[in-house]
Amino acid sequence: MAVVPWLPALCSACSLVQLLPLEPGQVHTQPCRSCGGQCSVLPGEMYAESDAPLFARIEAPLRPMVLPPRTLQRVLGLRRVIDFLPPLHFLLPELGLESRPALERTHLVRASGMVMAILGARLRSLQ
Numbered sequence: 649m650a651v652v653p654w655l656p657a658l659c660s661a662c663s664l665v666q667l668l669p670l671e672p673g674q675v676h677t678q679p680c681r682s683c684g685g686q687c688s689v690l691p692g693e694m695y696a697e698s699d700a701p702l703f704a705r706i707e708a709p710l711r712p713m714v715l716p717p718r719t720l721q722r723v724l725g726l727r728r729v730i731d732f733l734p735p736l737h738f739l740l741p742e743l744g745l746e747s748r749p750a751l752e753r754t755h756l757v758r759a760s761g762m763v764m765a766i767l768g769a770r771l772r773s774l775q
């Protein structure tokens with residue numbers, strides 16, 4: 649049996665960012681776990697069901713924080729700089745940002761990918 653990937657998704661109703669399973673061929677995720685609203689998948693890595701509690705634990709304290717776009721851009725900026733400068737791609741494994749499936753990564757590296765997904769969603773919703 650194939651493992652169903654769990655992907656970061658943003659609820660359009662309550663703005664909760666959460667990990668939800670997405671079966672191959674499916675376009676829409678399950679409804680929001682908090683309010684039942686419709687969620688859209690965010691760019692980012694694939695996770696497993698076992699990653700969902702960690703994702704929720706990271707999302708919860710970030711949620712009430714007011715993060716100005718400038719702060720979010722700073723946090724996400726290094727990743728973008730590296731994306732645009734292929735000679736610096738050697739830094740990706742160092743920073744835990746390489747595009748290996750999240751399932752193969754360490755706990756800390758998975759967590760950093762989750763933070764990126766959550767903050768990226770916040771920044772996009774502000775723009």
Ligand SMILES: [Zn+2]
Nearest residue numbers: 659662680683
């Ligand atoms: Zn919701």
